Amino acid sequence: MSKRVAEIVVETLQAAGVRHCYGIVGDTLNYVTDAIHHSDIEWVHMRHEEVAAFAAGAESLISGQLTACAGSCGPGGLHFINGVFETNRNRAPMVLIASQVVTAELGMEFPQEVDFKAVYASCSVFCEQVHSPEQARRVVALACQAAISRRGVAVVILPADISEAMVKHDVPFSVHHTQPVLRPSDDELQRIAALIGDGKRVGIYAGAGCEHAHDALVALGERLQAPIAHTSRAKDFVEHDNPYNMGMTGIFGIESGYHTLMACDTLLLLGADFAWGQYYPDKATLIQVDRDGSHLGRRHPVTLGVVGDIGPTLDALLPMLPPRQERSFLDECIEHREKALATREKEEQPGEGELIHPQHLTALINRHANDDALFTADGGSPMVWILRHIRTNGRRRTLTSLLHGTMANAMPQALGLQKAYPGRQVISLSGDGGIAMLLGDLLTAVQEDLPIKVVVYNNSSLNFVELEQKVEGLLDNYTDLKNPDFGRLAELIGFYGRTVTRSEDLEQAVKDFLAHPGPALLDVHTSPTELVMPPQVEAKQVAGTALYAAKALLSGRVGDVRDLLANNFLNKP
Numbered sequence: 001m002s003k004r005v006a007e008i009v010v011e012t013l014q015a016a017g018v019r020h021c022y023g024i025v026g027d028t029l030n031y032v033t034d035a036i037h038h039s040d041i042e043w044v045h046m047r048h049e050e051v052a053a054f055a056a057g058a059e060s061l062i063s064g065q066l067t068a069c070a071g072s073c074g075p076g077g078l079h080f081i082n083g084v085f086e087t088n089r090n091r092a093p094m095v096l097i098a099s100q101v102v103t104a105e106l107g108m109e110f111p112q113e114v115d116f117k118a119v120y121a122s123c124s125v126f127c128e129q130v131h132s133p134e135q136a137r138r139v140v141a142l143a144c145q146a147a148i149s150r151r152g153v154a155v156v157i158l159p160a161d162i163s164e165a166m167v168k169h170d171v172p173f174s175v176h177h178t179q180p181v182l183r184p185s186d187d188e189l190q191r192i193a194a195l196i197g198d199g200k201r202v203g204i205y206a207g208a209g210c211e212h213a214h215d216a217l218v219a220l221g222e223r224l225q226a227p228i229a230h231t232s233r234a235k236d237f238v239e240h241d242n243p244y245n246m247g248m249t250g251i252f253g254i255e256s257g258y259h260t261l262m263a264c265d266t267l268l269l270l271g272a273d274f275a276w277g278q279y280y281p282d283k284a285t286l287i288q289v290d291r292d293g294s295h296l297g298r299r300h301p302v303t304l305g306v307v308g309d310i311g312p313t314l315d316a317l318l319p320m321l322p323p324r325q326e327r328s329f330l331d332e333c334i335e336h337r338e339k340a341l342a343t344r345e346k347e348e349q350p351g352e353g354e355l356i357h358p359q360h361l362t363a364l365i366n367r368h369a370n371d372d373a374l375f376t377a378d379g380g381s382p383m384v385w386i387l388r389h390i391r392t393n394g395r396r397r398t399l400t401s402l403l404h405g406t407m408a409n410a411m412p413q414a415l416g417l418q419k420a421y422p423g424r425q426v427i428s429l430s431g432d433g434g435i436a437m438l439l440g441d442l443l444t445a446v447q448e449d450l451p452i453k454v455v456v457y458n459n460s461s462l463n464f465v466e467l468e469q470k471v472e473g474l475l476d477n478y479t480d481l482k483n484p485d486f487g488r489l490a491e492l493i494g495f496y497g498r499t500v501t502r503s504e505d506l507e508q509a510v511k512d513f514l515a516h517p518g519p520a521l522l523d524v525h526t527s528p529t530e531l532v533m534p535p536q537v538e539a540k541q542v543a544g545t546a547l548y549a550a551k552a553l554l555s556g557r558v559g560d561v562r563d564l565l566a567n568n569f570l571n572k573p
Contacts (some may be wrong), residue, residue: 003170005136006031009156016144016175020059020419021043026072026539028160033070041068042446044419045559049076052440054409055081055416057153060092062374062397063420066148066173070097073160074112078119082406084153085123090405091151095143095219096120100214102130102161118159125152133165141173142348148177170429181493183313189212189354191304192268192287195319199266199285201329202226207289208233214394216314217270217339225324227333229257231274232402234386240394246333247340249279252387254344256337262327269311275299289313325402328514338451348389351503353528357362358382358526360503360567362389364510365427365455372394372427374417376410378434381530382457386429408437411454415441418450425453425514432458432483445519446494453514454495454521456486459528490521499523 003011004474013021022044025033046052049071056067071077075097087094098116101108105113120127126146130139136158144156149424184192194200202224210217210230214237221228222242229246232240232253239245249261261281263265268286280286280300288296288305294303306313348363350356362385369375371393377386377400387399399417401409404474414428424515435456445452461479491495496516500509506524511524 002168003131004031004035004163005133005165005167006035007038007160007267008136008167008170009043009097009140009163011138012144012173012175013066013068014039014041016095016141017066017113017177018095019065019070020056020416021070022056023097024049024052024072024076026099028073028077028101028163029070029076029165029314031160032097032099032158033216039356041369044416044444046442046444047080048438050081050083051412051415051444052439053080053087053094054412055083055419056094057087057090057092058082058399058413058416059374059420060087060094061090062399062417066093066095066144067416068095068097071099072467073099073101074114077116078114081119081123082404084120084155086401086404086406086409088123088125090192092153093147093151094153095140095147096124096153096155098155098157099163100157100159100275103131103159105184105477106159116155120155121494122152124155125156127157128155129157130159130162131288133162133167133171134169134171136162136167137170141175144175145480148175148541168460177444178273179313181309183308183316184458186316188304188306189313190315192289192306192317194303195285195287196224196266196268196321198556200326201263201265202268203260203266203284203329203333204268204270205249205261205265205272205274206230206234206238207272207274208237209273209289210234211237211269211271213314214238214240214311216311216318218244219318220314220321223318223321223323225327225330226268227260227330228254229260229270230252235387235471236392239392244330246337248387249562250274250276253387254332255340256336259336260333263332269302270314273299281331292375293536297299323344325556326474337523350506356503356524356526358385358459358504358530359389361455361457361510361524361526362386363508364507365429365514366390367506369396369427370425370513373427374399374414375427375429376400376413376417377429378410378431379405380431380434381459382429382431382434384409385457407431408434411435411440411452412438414452414454415448415450417443418452427514428452428453428454430454430456432460432481432486433457435442435486436481436483442490442493442495442519442521443514449518451516451518451520453516453519454490455510455513456521456523457526458483458486459525459526460529462527470477486521486523488540490523494519496520496532497523499525501525 060067247257249257286302292410346360355464372395383400411427418426487497487499
């Protein structure tokens with residue numbers, strides 16, 4: 001029995017586990033969307049293809065399942081690219097169906113023709129065109145296999161005439177979901193155990209590779225009486241139910257996490273590929289375990305690097321490690337942790353009058369959100385607040401753009417998470433610049449009945465860029481934003497909308513906003529002069545900020561300097 005290529009493409013995606021396909025319809029995609037309409041895959045009607053890729057990538061990253069997005073030729077296909085970069089760097093399995101002009105016009109500069117292979121080759125694990133109808137199932141199956149096994153985006157370029165064509169002899173290529181066990185050799189494990197045995201101040205640095213290894217990681221901390229610091233991307237997997245957790249290091253981290261790494265003499269890097277080399281100890285023995293051998297020693301020199309998944313590796317390593325009784329280094333780090341957490345708690349206190357600290361806003365969201373809520377945050381200052389002030393518990397998940405570092409990711413990713421998890425609360429911590437950039441897809445939440453909760457940190461500026469300029473001793477230029485009342489705007493779209501400008505109104509507003517059964521947006525006017533303080537302040541940062549203050553005073557911006565001092569120092573508890 002003959003089948004249309006578009007049907008074969010959709011059938012293969014469905015068999016591979018795709019539940020949702022995010023995108024915008026268009027002429028060269030018509031046969032594909034018609035096939036989706038007759039399948040079990042649900043089409044998610046977006047307003048911008050970039051948002052579609054963000055949404056699909058978020059669903060894939062948190063669920064671990066293959067997702068898809070699709071768009072029409074030329075501009076439609078190009079719009080996906082930022083979301084594709086984000087998804088591929090997050091190692092989330094996704095297939096993009098990039099429909100193309102008919103094959104007879106390829107290479108002729110036909111209207112809307114784009115060389116998608118050249119465009120997407122650098123941000124995908126697979127990128128191939130279907131050159132004949134008989135090739136369709138094979139190419140799509142290979143794309144799904146690559147996305148699943150290599151953890152990234154696979155792009156299938158599908159000319160319109162081929163999607164319409166019929167296939168008489170369809171070879172039954174299929175997709176395989178494998179679960180290999182990867183760990184170092186026994187000899188390598190013995191070498192790890194020996195190096196740990198030689199250490200007096202042993203620390204652990206846990207990365208995103210520790211997903212699914214929480215209990216083994218805590219058992220390792222107990223066996224070695226060792227403090228555990230973690231990367232930003234490992235927050236959800238390490239932070240909760242862990243008495244050895246010292247928090248993050250890096251510029252967004254906490255002083256106890258920084259101290260753990262800087263003061264140890266032996267450091268075990270577990271699935272951690274943190275990019276900033278200055279946050280690794282220079283005089284310690286470093287042992288690195290990573291499932292990707294190309295990651296070994298690429299951020300900082302290591303004494304021993306081995307390949308393995310963290311769970312199986314720790315299961316095999318733990319019996320080789322004798323229990324330690326000495327815990328002076330652990331106690332030292334715990335003391336740092338208690339002081340750092342006390343400081344953080346002070347940061348979360350309410351301001352007065354019209355002064356709303358973003359830390360206080362985030363703490364309220366954390367307090368009143370559901371125990372299994374899913375949180376997203378825009379790149380920029382909301383990314384800092386979600387990492388510092390949203391507490392995880394083994395059921396909550398947090399997502400922000402830590403590898404690609406893009407703006408405007410939070411609301412689009414919230415759409416994908418809400419589609420994937422309709423019974424859970426999904427909260428987007430959006431910057432005012434980020435929400436404005438892709439504002440149109442708030443309409444998707446209404447159209448698709450997705451009850452996302454969007455809180456806008458409205459400081460009337462590109463705040464993180466402004467802070468970077470100030471730390472470098474520059475006057476902040478071109479960062480100011482003239483915003484609308486986002487609460488009223490949301491109401492016009494069909495959201496529950498509310499705007500808050502005074503601290504005393506905030507907690508009740510947060511409660512009402514989170515309790516609303518449909519899509520809701522809370523526009524909160526937060527302090528524009530709030531500083532993001534790193535765990536270890538460097539002299540050049542102090543000097544740069546002082547230089548900014550001097551330039552601002554000389555430029556007549558006395559009020560800006562006064563607010564900077566008052567909001568960050570004088571008015572703090």
